[in-house]
Amino acid sequence: xxxxxxxxxxxxxxxxxxxxxxxxxxxxxxxxxxxxxxxxxxxxxxxxxxxxxxxxxxxxxxxxxxxxxxxxxxxxxxxxxxxxxxxxxxxxxxxxxxxxxx
Numbered sequence: 881x882x883x884x885x886x887x888x889x890x891x892x893x894x895x896x897x898x899x900x901x902x903x904x905x906x907x908x909x910x911x912x913x914x915x916x917x918x919x920x921x922x923x924x925x926x927x928x929x930x931x932x933x934x935x936x937x938x939x940x941x942x943x944x945x946x947x948x949x950x951x952x953x954x955x956x957x958x959x960x961x962x963x964x965x966x967x968x969x970x971x972x973x974x975x976x977x978x979x980x981x982x
Contacts, residue, residue: 887930
Protein backbone atom coordinates (compact mmCIF):
# COMPACT_ATOMS: atom_id res chain seq x y z
CA UNK A 881 0.00 0.00 0.00
CA UNK A 882 1.38 3.41 -0.98
CA UNK A 883 1.20 6.17 1.59
CA UNK A 884 0.52 9.57 0.03
CA UNK A 885 1.68 12.68 1.79
CA UNK A 886 1.56 16.36 0.97
CA UNK A 887 4.23 18.40 -0.72
CA UNK A 888 7.38 19.57 1.02
CA UNK A 889 8.75 22.90 -0.14
CA UNK A 890 11.96 24.59 0.95
CA UNK A 891 13.61 27.94 0.31
CA UNK A 892 17.12 28.78 1.50
CA UNK A 893 19.31 31.86 0.94
CA UNK A 894 22.24 31.42 -1.39
CA UNK A 895 25.63 31.55 0.26
CA UNK A 896 28.84 32.81 -1.27
CA UNK A 897 32.08 31.26 -0.08
CA UNK A 898 34.58 34.11 0.15
CA UNK A 899 37.48 32.25 1.77
CA UNK A 900 38.37 28.89 3.27
CA UNK A 901 35.76 26.88 1.41
CA UNK A 902 35.92 23.20 2.35
CA UNK A 903 38.08 23.69 5.42
CA UNK A 904 34.99 23.22 7.57
CA UNK A 905 34.40 19.70 6.22
CA UNK A 906 35.60 16.49 7.81
CA UNK A 907 38.23 15.08 7.75
CA UNK A 908 40.15 18.30 6.99
CA UNK A 909 38.68 20.30 9.88
CA UNK A 910 39.07 17.32 12.25
CA UNK A 911 42.80 17.20 11.56
CA UNK A 912 43.68 20.87 10.95
CA UNK A 913 40.75 22.98 12.11
CA UNK A 914 38.80 25.16 9.75
CA UNK A 915 38.03 28.78 9.05
CA UNK A 916 35.43 29.84 6.50
CA UNK A 917 34.14 33.26 5.51
CA UNK A 918 30.69 33.13 3.89
CA UNK A 919 28.04 35.69 3.05
CA UNK A 920 24.41 35.21 2.11
CA UNK A 921 22.83 37.20 -0.68
CA UNK A 922 19.30 38.26 -1.53
CA UNK A 923 18.71 35.25 -3.80
CA UNK A 924 17.30 31.86 -2.89
CA UNK A 925 17.46 28.23 -3.92
CA UNK A 926 14.17 26.35 -4.00
CA UNK A 927 13.35 22.64 -3.69
CA UNK A 928 10.01 20.88 -3.97
CA UNK A 929 9.21 17.27 -3.18
CA UNK A 930 5.68 16.11 -3.86
CA UNK A 931 3.92 12.87 -4.77
CA UNK A 932 3.56 12.13 -8.46
CA UNK A 933 0.36 10.77 -9.94
CA UNK A 934 2.18 8.18 -12.05
CA UNK A 935 4.35 6.79 -9.22
CA UNK A 936 7.60 7.73 -10.95
CA UNK A 937 10.39 9.89 -9.57
CA UNK A 938 10.64 13.08 -11.66
CA UNK A 939 13.82 15.14 -11.42
CA UNK A 940 13.34 18.66 -12.78
CA UNK A 941 15.89 21.44 -13.26
CA UNK A 942 14.08 24.40 -14.85
CA UNK A 943 17.30 26.42 -15.08
CA UNK A 944 18.87 23.68 -17.22
CA UNK A 945 15.61 22.94 -19.05
CA UNK A 946 16.06 19.28 -18.09
CA UNK A 947 13.53 16.76 -16.78
CA UNK A 948 14.20 13.08 -16.09
CA UNK A 949 11.81 10.37 -14.89
CA UNK A 950 12.64 7.07 -13.21
CA UNK A 951 10.98 4.17 -11.44
CA UNK A 952 11.36 4.58 -7.64
CA UNK A 953 14.36 2.26 -7.69
CA UNK A 954 17.81 3.05 -6.33
CA UNK A 955 19.57 1.38 -9.28
CA UNK A 956 17.46 3.23 -11.86
CA UNK A 957 18.55 6.58 -10.41
CA UNK A 958 22.21 5.70 -11.04
CA UNK A 959 21.83 6.81 -14.67
CA UNK A 960 20.48 10.28 -13.84
CA UNK A 961 22.17 13.28 -15.40
CA UNK A 962 20.89 15.46 -12.54
CA UNK A 963 23.23 13.88 -9.98
CA UNK A 964 22.40 16.18 -7.05
CA UNK A 965 18.66 15.67 -7.57
CA UNK A 966 19.17 11.90 -7.84
CA UNK A 967 21.20 11.90 -4.61
CA UNK A 968 18.31 13.55 -2.77
CA UNK A 969 15.84 11.10 -4.33
CA UNK A 970 18.01 8.12 -3.30
CA UNK A 971 18.19 9.44 0.26
CA UNK A 972 14.42 9.97 0.42
CA UNK A 973 13.75 6.49 -0.97
CA UNK A 974 16.16 4.94 1.51
CA UNK A 975 14.78 6.81 4.53
CA UNK A 976 11.11 6.70 3.72
CA UNK A 977 10.71 3.47 1.79
CA UNK A 978 9.56 2.62 -1.65
CA UNK A 979 13.07 2.24 -3.06
CA UNK A 980 14.63 -1.06 -3.89
CA UNK A 981 17.87 -2.17 -5.43
CA UNK A 982 16.33 -5.09 -7.30
